[in-house]
Amino acid sequence: MAPQKTVLILGGSFAGVSLAHYLLRHVLPSFEDSYRVVLVNPSRNFFFKIAAPRALVRPDLIPPETLMPEIETSFSEYTSTEFEFMQAYATNLNTALRQVHLQGIDGSSSVLEYEALVIATGTSSKSSLWSPRDPKEVTVDAMTATHQALQRAMHVVVVGGGAVGVEVAGELGSEFGNTKKITLYSGSSRLLTMVRPRLGRDAESYLTSLGVKVVHGIRLTGSPKSTVDKKTIVQLDNGETISADLVLDATGSKPNSEYIPKHLLDEKGSVKVDTHFRVAGAGPKVYSLGDIASYSHGGILDVTDAVAPLGSIMEYDLSNGMFGKVVEFKRNEKETMIVPVGRSKAVGVVFGYRIPSFLAWVIKGRTFMVSSSIPYSRGDGFKKKVLL
Numbered sequence: 001m002a003p004q005k006t007v008l009i010l011g012g013s014f015a016g017v018s019l020a021h022y023l024l025r026h027v028l029p030s031f032e033d034s035y036r037v038v039l040v041n042p043s044r045n046f047f048f049k050i051a052a053p054r055a056l057v058r059p060d061l062i063p064p065e066t067l068m069p070e071i072e073t074s075f076s077e078y079t080s081t082e083f084e085f086m087q088a089y090a091t092n093l094n095t096a097l098r099q100v101h102l103q104g105i106d107g108s109s110s111v112l113e114y115e116a117l118v119i120a121t122g123t124s125s126k127s128s129l130w131s132p133r134d135p136k137e138v139t140v141d142a143m144t145a146t147h148q149a150l151q152r153a154m155h156v157v158v159v160g161g162g163a164v165g166v167e168v169a170g171e172l173g174s175e176f177g178n179t180k181k182i183t184l185y186s187g188s189s190r191l192l193t194m195v196r197p198r199l200g201r202d203a204e205s206y207l208t209s210l211g212v213k214v215v216h217g218i219r220l221t222g223s224p225k226s227t228v229d230k231k232t233i234v235q236l237d238n239g240e241t242i243s244a245d246l247v248l249d250a251t252g253s254k255p256n257s258e259y260i261p262k263h264l265l266d267e268k269g270s271v272k273v274d275t276h277f278r279v280a281g282a283g284p285k286v287y288s289l290g291d292i293a294s295y296s297h298g299g300i301l302d303v304t305d306a307v308a309p310l311g312s313i314m315e316y317d318l319s320n321g322m323f324g325k326v327v328e329f330k331r332n333e334k335e336t337m338i339v340p341v342g343r344s345k346a347v348g349v350v351f352g353y354r355i356p357s358f359l360a361w362v363i364k365g366r367t368f369m370v371s372s373s374i375p376y377s378r379g380d381g382f383k384k385k386v387l388l
């Protein structure tokens with residue numbers, strides 16, 4: 001039997017995990033063990049980012065084992081010939097040699113050759129609390145330390161008026177709005193600038209009623225500095241400084257693409273893909289999926305809608321055109337976002353239609369959809385092959 005070839009997937013979050021299940025169930029079986037999937041991620045655990053704002057403030061409602069299911073357990077239906085998980089960071093991509101250099105979390109180095117490569121290393125925000133690139137233990141320690149600091153803090157500053165900043169401020173307002181000073185700096189003229197103004201206005205009014213002070217038009221400059229009395233000093237761009245006990249930074253989502261040659265990236269650092277997810281200039285059978293890819297505006301729908309089309313294109317490429325189909329991918333451009341604001345309110349727009357607070361709360365605000373964490377890691381949404 002010819003040696004197995006490797007389909008290498010970098011990044012074990014929504015994109016990497018979903019595609020791995022799709023390929024293992026619906027694409028690779030017809031190649032009779034010619035290919036194995038190797039999934040590389042710095043953590044052995046999937047991180048359900050969506051629920052991070054509530055998990056940080058109320059870990060009793062969303063404990064680490066629900067927030068971070070183990071990846072290998074979620075892939076236990078496959079044999080070791082079909083699937084391998086590697087806990088490592090990709091540190092260098094050499095498209096000429098078709099190799100990826102990896103660094104294990106113990107610092108060890110290795111090199112993997114690929115027949116096909118999927119870049120799905122996503123994005124990270126400035127704070128690792130909502131988009132960690134570390135092993136689970138490091139993330140749990142960071143979340144626990146912040147949770148404890150929250151109990152002691154009298155003034156908490158949240159930076160960033162996007163969905164994550166609003167969700168974090170809402171959780172803080174629900175929990176501590178009557179006992180602590182909570183300030184949200186939007187860094188803009190309104191909240192939730194990605195969607196129509198009405199949502200930002202509603203979110204602001206819900207936050208205000210929870211005791212959160214929302215400040216617009218002022219940005220933080222430089223990094224927050226700690227003082228000997230354990231305060232954090234933040235410099236504002238209006239020349240003032242503020243002192244807080246804790247600053248939570250919900251800004252600055254950047255692609256995790258530092259290991260990728262620059263000519264494969266656009267000006268934002270995203271991987272340039274065509275409408276078939278193929279990475280131009282990277283050689284054959286190199287693809288990118290999810291938040292890191294240039295087609296994505298960031299969000300789960302841009303992952304889940306793309307999994308089956310990419311699976312079909314990979315099937316076509318791996319079989320030299322005998323199976324699969326090359327389909328043009330068009331992302332759904334309709335405005336969609338649901339943002340919980342505390343325990344009982346939420347704002348939302350779904351496929352262009354604004355939905356009432358109660359419905360947005362039922363869909364996301366009630367539980368932060370945490371019951372979907374394990375199903376996402378098991379690829380439950382991809383049990384059937386999608387006919388395109």
Ligand SMILES: Cc1cc2nc3c(=O)[nH]c(=O)nc-3n(C[C@H](O)[C@H](O)[C@H](O)COP(=O)(O)OP(=O)(O)OC[C@H]3O[C@@H](n4cnc5c(N)ncnc54)[C@H](O)[C@@H]3O)c2cc1C
Pocket residue numbers: 010011012013014015016040041042043049050051052053088089090091120121122123124125130131132133134164256259289290291292298299300301303338364
């Ligand atoms: C707090 C929060 C709430 C959100 N809520 C929603 C929501 O309600 N609805 C919605 O649609 N979207 C939401 N999003 C966005 C959504 O989480 C992202 O769209 C989604 O996570 C993208 O998945 P991904 O797999 O492309 O990338 P990511 O989730 O960013 O995952 C990338 C993976 O790659 C790993 N990685 C990074 N660098 C390397 C490397 N060098 N080598 C190997 N692995 C690496 C990372 O550790 C990570 O596991 C939210 C995001 C946040 C932060």
